[in-house]
Amino acid sequence: MDKRRFLINLSSNFLSAISGLGISFFLTPYIVGTLGKEAYGFFPLANNFVVYAGILTTALNSMSGRYITISLEKQELKDVNVYFNSVLYGNLIFVLFFLIVSLLFCVFIDRILHIPIPLLADVRLLFAFIFTSLVISLASAVFSVAAFALNRFDRLAFNNIVVNLARLILTVTLFYFFKPHIYFLGLITLVTSIYFFCASYRDTKRLLPWLEINRTLFSWKALALLMSAGMWNSVMALSGVINSQLDLLIANKFFNAEGMGILSLTKIIPNSAQLLLSIVVPIFLPEMLKAYANQEMDKLRDNLDFSFQVIFFVVLIPLSIFFAYGEDFFKLWLPAEDSHTLYIISVLTLIPIVVHASIESIYHVFIITNKLKMASFWGIFISISNLILVLVLCRYSSLGIYAIPLAGLVTGLFSHLTFTPLYASYCLKEKFGYFMLKIVKGMLVFIVVLAVALVWKKSTLIAVNSWFTFFLNCLIVGIMSFMTAFILKFDKKTVLYLVKKWRRE
Numbered sequence: 001m002d003k004r005r006f007l008i009n010l011s012s013n014f015l016s017a018i019s020g021l022g023i024s025f026f027l028t029p030y031i032v033g034t035l036g037k038e039a040y041g042f043f044p045l046a047n048n049f050v051v052y053a054g055i056l057t058t059a060l061n062s063m064s065g066r067y068i069t070i071s072l073e074k075q076e077l078k079d080v081n082v083y084f085n086s087v088l089y090g091n092l093i094f095v096l097f098f099l100i101v102s103l104l105f106c107v108f109i110d111r112i113l114h115i116p117i118p119l120l121a122d123v124r125l126l127f128a129f130i131f132t133s134l135v136i137s138l139a140s141a142v143f144s145v146a147a148f149a150l151n152r153f154d155r156l157a158f159n160n161i162v163v164n165l166a167r168l169i170l171t172v173t174l175f176y177f178f179k180p181h182i183y184f185l186g187l188i189t190l191v192t193s194i195y196f197f198c199a200s201y202r203d204t205k206r207l208l209p210w211l212e213i214n215r216t217l218f219s220w221k222a223l224a225l226l227m228s229a230g231m232w233n234s235v236m237a238l239s240g241v242i243n244s245q246l247d248l249l250i251a252n253k254f255f256n257a258e259g260m261g262i263l264s265l266t267k268i269i270p271n272s273a274q275l276l277l278s279i280v281v282p283i284f285l286p287e288m289l290k291a292y293a294n295q296e297m298d299k300l301r302d303n304l305d306f307s308f309q310v311i312f313f314v315v316l317i318p319l320s321i322f323f324a325y326g327e328d329f330f331k332l333w334l335p336a337e338d339s340h341t342l343y344i345i346s347v348l349t350l351i352p353i354v355v356h357a358s359i360e361s362i363y364h365v366f367i368i369t370n371k372l373k374m375a376s377f378w379g380i381f382i383s384i385s386n387l388i389l390v391l392v393l394c395r396y397s398s399l400g401i402y403a404i405p406l407a408g409l410v411t412g413l414f415s416h417l418t419f420t421p422l423y424a425s426y427c428l429k430e431k432f433g434y435f436m437l438k439i440v441k442g443m444l445v446f447i448v449v450l451a452v453a454l455v456w457k458k459s460t461l462i463a464v465n466s467w468f469t470f471f472l473n474c475l476i477v478g479i480m481s482f483m484t485a486f487i488l489k490f491d492k493k494t495v496l497y498l499v500k501k502w503r504r505e
Contacts, residue, residue, distance in 0.1 A: 024268065027171055029334055034180045037261030037337070038116065042123050043185045044264045045113075045248045046130040049105075052245065053098055053134055055237045060090050061141050062233035063226050066367060069149040069286055070293050077210065085217040087142040087226065095135050102131035114252050122182045129186030133193035140193075143200035146207045148286065155207070157279075159199040163192045232372030239379030242387050243412070247404045254394045259401050265334060266345040266405075269322055273353050276315045281307065281361050285368075288361075292368045300368070301428070307361040308438060309489055315357050316446055317481050319350060321474050324453035328464040341401075348405035352412025356420070358442030359435055365424045378419045386411040445488045449481045456480065 032040050064087045071079040105112065106128050115123050147155045167188055174184045204211060251260040284307040291300040322329065326346060330339035366375045386407055393403035421435035428434075456477050464470050 024272075025333070027168070028265075028268065030175070031171075031180075031185070032265070032334065033336075034175060035182055037265060038257040039119055039122070039182045039261075041248065041252075041257060041261035041264040042113075042115070042119070042126060042182060044267060045252065045260065046127050046186065047189075048241075048245045048248055049127070050130060050134045051241055053138075055234055055241060056097075057091065057094050057138055057141070058237040059227050059230040059234040060087060060094070060223070061230070062237075063230040063367075064142060065145050065148045065285075066229075066289060066370075067226065068145050069289050072149050073290055073293050080208075081212060081214070081217050082219050082222050083226070084142060084145070084211060085214060086219050086222040087145075088213065089215065089218045090223050090226075091138050091141055095139055098131070098135055098138065102128075102134070106131070113249075114256055116257055119182070119257075125181075125183035126186040129183060129190045133186075133190040136190070136193045136197055140197035140200055143197070143204045146204040146211070147200075148282070150207050152203075152207060155203045159196055159203070162199070163196055166192050166195060229370060229372075232376035233367070235376035236372065236379045239376070239383035242383035243408060246387065247390075247408075250390060250394065250404060251401065255401055262337075262341065263345065263401055263404065265337065266342050266349065268333075269319075269326070269329075269346050270349045270353060273315055273319060273350065273357070276318075277311070277357060277360050280311060280314050281364070284361050285364050288364055288368055297428075304361060304365075308359055308442065311357060311360050312442060312445070312485060312489060313482065315360075316354060316442075317449060317478065317485060319354055319357075320446060320450040320453050320481060321477050322350070323347060323450055324457045324477065325464065325470065325474060328470055332464075332467055332470055345402065345405050348402070348409050351409055352416060354446060355413060355439065355443065356416040358439050358446070359421065362420065362424045362435055365427050369427045371427045374423060375420075378415070378423070382411050382415045382419075445485055448488060449485050452480050452484055453477045 028040075064083060067083050068080055071077075071083065106124055109115070109124050109127060110120055113123075144156060146152075170188045170191060171184070174180075174188070178184075248260050248264060251263045255262075284303055288300055288303050291297070291303060327339050327343040330337065330342040330346075334342065366372050389407040389411060390404055393399055393407055397403055399406060417436075417439070421439055422432065425432060425434040425436075457473070462469055462473050462476075464473060
């Protein structure tokens with residue numbers, strides 16, 4: 001792996017994530033305080049509907065990066081142009097379909113969702129803006145492939161940073177100078193999606209100047225190949241939606257807008273973890289694809305192991321700190337809300353994320369080896385099981401809003417500790433428990449790191465009574481956790497080598 005390129009991609013993507021999370025951190029309390037949690041809950045719900053639409057488009061877009069990257073690696077430039085144009089015009093077909101569906105949804109939205117009468121007009125406009133941004137994002141999706149294929153994630157990260165800053169400026173401007181409305185958030189999403197379209201188009205022209213947009217290069221055969229290969233990714237996307245994106249819709253139906261609002265506020269940390277994973281994990285895919293294309297299986301396994309270590313330090317250490325100080329976080333962040341309830345729901349949601357994050361990049365194995373069929377069937381089985389369990393608990397138990405994350409905890413752990421690691425081992429022709437052992441090792445280190453955080457908190461040497469003392473505790477615990485994990489994740493020989501190298505430099 002090109003370590004210099006990796007560090008550039010990782011640092012730029014991490015900065016992109018931090019900018020987005022930081023803006024959400026500061027804006028969410030302001031928006032909730034201005035509009036109320038009932039109104040705010042419709043914004044993440046509207047974004048979830050975009051994810052629902054992605055189930056169909058994933059079939060085409062998910063595999064475009066794989067085929068274009070491999071064609072570039074083999075210098076098959078004509079195939080690159082064919083795949084590119086086939087994806088572009090295929091997406092335009094989807095655009096026409098979603099325009100019709102979105103229009104019908106917005107017209108009949110009051111019959112589909114439980115919306116308080118005073119919010120109906122604003123929520124309808126919110127969904128109209130969000131769906132329009134979906135159409136624009138879909139039309140421009142293929143223009144992000146160039147940066148992916150050439151391993152230039154720093155370009156995508158820069159565009160995301162600009163989007164986040166624009167979102168901050170527009171939100172403050174609209175909410176300060178005009179009477180606040182929830183649809184402002186949809187309008188901001190639309191404006192930033194237009195910018196991202198233009199920026200991605202510009203990057204494609206700079207990175208691959210010979211790439212041309214030409215309708216004659218559209219190929220039904222290439223489109224069918226991409227759709228058939230990506231069909232199982234769509235099935236996996238469907239399972240992911242049922243597992244984690246229907247929760248707000250179910251909360252709206254069973255617990256009305258208030259219950260949905262409470263659940264939406266607990267999304268900040270799980271969504272942050274997923275955002276970090278979505279930014280860090282793809283960085284490794286281009287190198288893995290190249291290693292697989294050249295049949296360098298040892299290099300592929302080395303890249304997988306390296307990705308597990310990076311993910312642990314970037315994602316799991318921060319989560320261990322949240323497990324210790326999460327309730328304090330909510331007390332400071334949303335003082336008017338029930339911090340204990342928000343904390344418990346967040347932890348229940350995060351436990352499965354912690355387990356699968358220990359080997360998150362394992363899902364690349366299914367894409368690299370093009371063995372998505374069985375993984376997709378399993379994903380559907382687990383997601384349907386989760387949906388049934390959620391509905392049963394919501395209707396027949398006294399758990400209330402806790403029923404939704406608890407069901408996800410049960411089914412998520414079952415899936416992440418059985419099929420996923422075992423089937424990935426099979427796809428790479430490794431021993432039966434190859435990835436299972438890596439999960440166990442990762443969880444043992446996580447437990448030790450969490451214990452460090454809990455012991456420090458129990459000592460109460462620095463009481464948490466302000467944001468300053470909160471972040472000071474997090475900084476101290478983060479340093480101790482990092483050092484502990486560094487020693488445990490690397491063997492003695494590697495640690496000594498890295499220390500000596502650092503001293504020389």
